[in-house]
Amino acid sequence: MTKKTNSTMKNALEDLLPFVEKPGRYIGGEINAICKDRRLCKASIALAFPDTYEMGMSHLGLQLLYAILNREPDIMAERVYAPWPDMERLMRSHNIPLSSLESGTPLKAFDMIGFSLQYELSFTNILAMLDLGGIPLARRERRDGDPIIAAGGPCAFNPAPMDAFIDVFAIGEGEDVILDMARTIIKAKEKGLSRRRTLEALARIEGLYVPDVHTSADRIKKRIVTDLNACFLSQQPLVPLMKTIHDRIILEIARGCTRGCRFCQAGMVWRPVRERNMDGLENMAEDMLSGSGQDELSLLSLSSGDYSRIEELLSTLMDRYYSRRIALALPSLRVETLTQNLIENIRRVRKTSFTLAPEAGTQRLRNRINKGNTEADLLDTAGRVFDAGWQAIKLYFMIGLPGETDEDIEGIADLAYKVLGQAKKRDQVTVSLSTFVPKAHTPFQWERQIDLEETRAKQNYLKSRLRHRNIEIRWHDHRMSLLEGLFARGDEHLGSLIETAYRLGCRFDGWSDQFRFDLWEEALKVTGIQTSSYLRARDRGETLPWHRIDCGLDEAFLIAEADCAHQEKLTPDCRLSDCQQCGVCDHRTIKTIIAETQDQRQVVISQPTPPEKETASGRTYRLSFTKIGLCRFLSHLDISTTLLRAIARARVPILFSEGFHPHPKISFAFATPVGMESLGEYADIQIAAVIAPPEELRNRINACLPEGVSITVLTSLPPGTPSLAETVQGFSFSVRLPDAYTDDAMDQMAQKIAAFLGAPSFTILRTVKGKETKKEIRSYVNELRLDRADRRLWMELCFGVQGTVRPMDILTQVLGIPQETATGMRTLKEKTFLKAADD
Ligand code: SF4
Numbered sequence: 001m002t003k004k005t006n007s008t009m010k011n012a013l014e015d016l017l018p019f020v021e022k023p024g025r026y027i028g029g030e031i032n033a034i035c036k037d038r039r040l041c042k043a044s045i046a047l048a049f050p051d052t053y054e055m056g057m058s059h060l061g062l063q064l065l066y067a068i069l070n071r072e073p074d075i076m077a078e079r080v081y082a083p084w085p086d087m088e089r090l091m092r093s094h095n096i097p098l099s100s101l102e103s104g105t106p107l108k109a110f111d112m113i114g115f116s117l118q119y120e121l122s123f124t125n126i127l128a129m130l131d132l133g134g135i136p137l138a139r140r141e142r143r144d145g146d147p148i149i150a151a152g153g154p155c156a157f158n159p160a161p162m163d164a165f166i167d168v169f170a171i172g173e174g175e176d177v178i179l180d181m182a183r184t185i186i187k188a189k190e191k192g193l194s195r196r197r198t199l200e201a202l203a204r205i206e207g208l209y210v211p212d213v214h215t216s217a218d219r220i221k222k223r224i225v226t227d228l229n230a231c232f233l234s235q236q237p238l239v240p241l242m243k244t245i246h247d248r249i250i251l252e253i254a255r256g257c258t259r260g261c262r263f264c265q266a267g268m269v270w271r272p273v274r275e276r277n278m279d280g281l282e283n284m285a286e287d288m289l290s291g292s293g294q295d296e297l298s299l300l301s302l303s304s305g306d307y308s309r310i311e312e313l314l315s316t317l318m319d320r321y322y323s324r325r326i327a328l329a330l331p332s333l334r335v336e337t338l339t340q341n342l343i344e345n346i347r348r349v350r351k352t353s354f355t356l357a358p359e360a361g362t363q364r365l366r367n368r369i370n371k372g373n374t375e376a377d378l379l380d381t382a383g384r385v386f387d388a389g390w391q392a393i394k395l396y397f398m399i400g401l402p403g404e405t406d407e408d409i410e411g412i413a414d415l416a417y418k419v420l421g422q423a424k425k426r427d428q429v430t431v432s433l434s435t436f437v438p439k440a441h442t443p444f445q446w447e448r449q450i451d452l453e454e455t456r457a458k459q460n461y462l463k464s465r466l467r468h469r470n471i472e473i474r475w476h477d478h479r480m481s482l483l484e485g486l487f488a489r490g491d492e493h494l495g496s497l498i499e500t501a502y503r504l505g506c507r508f509d510g511w512s513d514q515f516r517f518d519l520w521e522e523a524l525k526v527t528g529i530q531t532s533s534y535l536r537a538r539d540r541g542e543t544l545p546w547h548r549i550d551c552g553l554d555e556a557f558l559i560a561e562a563d564c565a566h567q568e569k570l571t572p573d574c575r576l577s578d579c580q581q582c583g584v585c586d587h588r589t590i591k592t593i594i595a596e597t598q599d600q601r602q603v604v605i606s607q608p609t610p611p612e613k614e615t616a617s618g619r620t621y622r623l624s625f626t627k628i629g630l631c632r633f634l635s636h637l638d639i640s641t642t643l644l645r646a647i648a649r650a651r652v653p654i655l656f657s658e659g660f661h662p663h664p665k666i667s668f669a670f671a672t673p674v675g676m677e678s679l680g681e682y683a684d685i686q687i688a689a690v691i692a693p694p695e696e697l698r699n700r701i702n703a704c705l706p707e708g709v710s711i712t713v714l715t716s717l718p719p720g721t722p723s724l725a726e727t728v729q730g731f732s733f734s735v736r737l738p739d740a741y742t743d744d745a746m747d748q749m750a751q752k753i754a755a756f757l758g759a760p761s762f763t764i765l766r767t768v769k770g771k772e773t774k775k776e777i778r779s780y781v782n783e784l785r786l787d788r789a790d791r792r793l794w795m796e797l798c799f800g801v802q803g804t805v806r807p808m809d810i811l812t813q814v815l816g817i818p819q820e821t822a823t824g825m826r827t828l829k830e831k832t833f834l835k836a837a838d839d
Contacts, residue, residue: 030057036076045075048116068178115166130165135149157551158440199212225274256273257303260572275595285321290651402438417471440545496527500523506520557582622713626677634674729799735807735825
């Protein structure tokens with residue numbers, strides 16, 4: 001491969017963007033992204049998320065590490081996400097290595113790459129990313145000069161399946177350990193240490209497991225942040241330019257959960273509970289909202305309703321943000337935490353569907369898994385939720401739980417009907433089923449996992465029992481659960497399975513449209529791995545693959561909990577009772593921290609102030625703006641969101657529509673397609689009051705926009721000015737011809753242009769929603785001109801009641817340019833013609 005510099009690498013990648021789905025995934029340039037000068041940094045770290053950009057950008061952990069590392073002047077941290085298969089294919093065929101989003105630095109050039117191990121079904125993506133980055137897959141094949149490959153996150157609590165590929169596993173919370181790692185790498189570089197000696201130095205850091213260095217006698221203790229209040233949370237969060245899975249600010253209110261559900265790995269490994277205090281949360285919320293311009297705030301923890309001051313927190317945040325039309329989201333709520341007050345507060349911010357997780361169908365089985373909520377509680381909550389105005393409730397259940405009988409399966413159906421019994425006529429109940437997967441470090445780590453056949457039988461039974469027009473049944477793909485189960489308790493032998501599946505073409509295994517179970521079956525056959533030997537129950541005396549990982553829990557506690565499960569005995573939450581001796585706390589530095597005990601301020605729960613009624617004093621402004629450079633790959637919706645966020649960050653008070661779902665008052669002239677640049681985009685916005693002269697407003701908003709989107713003109717409109725939709729008359733475009741265009745090709749093009757312009761009409765075929773239609777287009781074209789010297793094609797197209805003609809149609813149907821070539825041509829909307837006020 002010829003050596004490409006970072007900027008040529010970025011250019012080469014840019015050339016591929018017109019040909020991939022969602023090109024906005026690869027352009028970077030987010031608000032608050034940090035791009036440092038590599039030459040001034042002593043260590044470079046790529047934070048890698050082995051899933052799509054949209055998934056990765058919704059993940060708090062990676063953003064935290066990014067902020068923590070970049071706060072250090074001598075450390076550069078950049079990001080990389082897994083390219084979707086269409087992009088991977090193109091990168092391979094064009095020999096373009098995987099590079100960081102910020103500077104386009106190839107992965108191979110970083111000192112360390114840190115993967116986020118969130119989900120077992122992203123393992124093949126890690127291999128794809130390493131391979132695309134030009135890094136040997138097997139850790140044993142890496143040499144001096146290759147980056148150190150690190151990984152952390154929940155899946156690192158059983159590192160065995162990925163042991164062959166990862167140099168360093170970070171066990172536990174990453175905030176402190178990531179800096180220790182970076183500093184060790186800097187020292188190793190300064191001393192000129194070999195790769196082996198660097199790994200040895202990393203192995204001395206608490207919380208790091210280095211397979212090359214540690215022996216099976218070594219125990220690796222997880223890292224823990226003792227007090228979240230002292231822990232840094234980025235106040236300038238990364239704000240994506242394109243739509244992601246969760247477009248909102250994440251406010252982590254607490255970490256850990258001691259409810260003690262016996263199936264739940266997160267509830268075991270992230271102990272103890274540490275809540276942030278209210279003052280800190282309020283300040284963080286304000287900083288992050290104003291730093292990002294986002295309009296939704298999500299309160300995050302394993303069980304948000306358990307936060308000791310949740311009602312006061314919600315009430316305070318509602319008071320402050322309801323009037324600013326900032327929505328609040330509480331993703332994880334338990335039935336028993338739902339007080340009437342909380343339901344009322346949530347009702348003000350969300351009305352879509354309400355999720356409850358009974359997990360099991362009978363009281364007996366709920367006791368067995370230590371999910372002690374009663375049926376009466378659940379039905380009472382369901383009734384109150386429906387009464388409060390929700391029209392749909394989602395119920396989460398697991399099948400295949402230890403000790404499950406036919407009666408428990410029947411119990412799921414019964415419970416679903418009983419919940420429906422609380423509903424009004426049109427209300428819906430959705431039953432969501434997943435297969436129980438025993439996880440390492442839980443009291444159920446020794447239990448068996450049911451196989452595919454058994455899962456199918458249980459699912460089919462429930463499908464037949466839940467035939468009702470107001471009940472919907474959904475289930476997690478049981479073949480994915482099977483793989484999750486293999487890796488969750490798998491050993492080092494699974495490395496060959498992962499690599500074989502990867503080489504056969506498995507990618508994005510957690511995505512149902514990409515999941516190829518047939519290839520996994522082939523990989524199982526090739527490697528001779530029997531799934532039954534991984535799904536089986538484990539002997540308590542057996543050495544488990546994760547035996548060297550110490551997450552703080554005493555084995556005696558896990559055994560006692562497993563015994564309690566057999567006896568169907570409940571274990572109380574240590575926040576509400578005595579310490580249950582799980583082993584995690586030393587009760588001095590590591591201990592439960594509750595916000596209540598820290599911060600005695602009284603908060604009065606009040607009705608939130610509704611948004612002010614918009615008054616006639618609002619003013620309309622017309623903006624003309626650009627969409628150029630990499631921002632041409634943003635969709636119309638993305639551009640609209642980007643503008644609105646910039647307006648919010650600039651503290652320009654935009655007006656909202658009235659009604660149940662208020663929308664900001666912004667309208668656009670015409671959507672410019674993804675991939676097309678524009679110097680002439682238009683939008684009208686209405687703002688609440690005149691806060692500054694137009695020029696100052698323009699400068700304020702421009703300071704908050706990403707490179708490529710910039711307001712060129714901002715004018716105040718007199719009342720009664722026609723809307724943009726009534727004003728647009730047409731557009732002019734220029735298309736840059738590729739260098740490969742010969743004189744002959746240009747001659748032919750000139751002939752076609754002359755024939756077209758000389759024709760009284762010209763009909764093209766268009767496929768709209770799968771139907772072929774004909775459209776006469778000649779009358780829309782005012783000008784079509786080839787500028788040979790400048791190698792550009794110019795067109796001026798008019799816009800009327802029947803719409804207009806697309807430049808792409810001119811290129812392909814009038815000039816006969818193949819679709820593929822036309823897609824790659826750089827098209828610029830030069831101008832949008834607006835009717836003059838007196839026309
Ligand atoms: S050691 Fe005690 S107080 Fe700490 S998390 Fe475990 S059970 Fe709770």
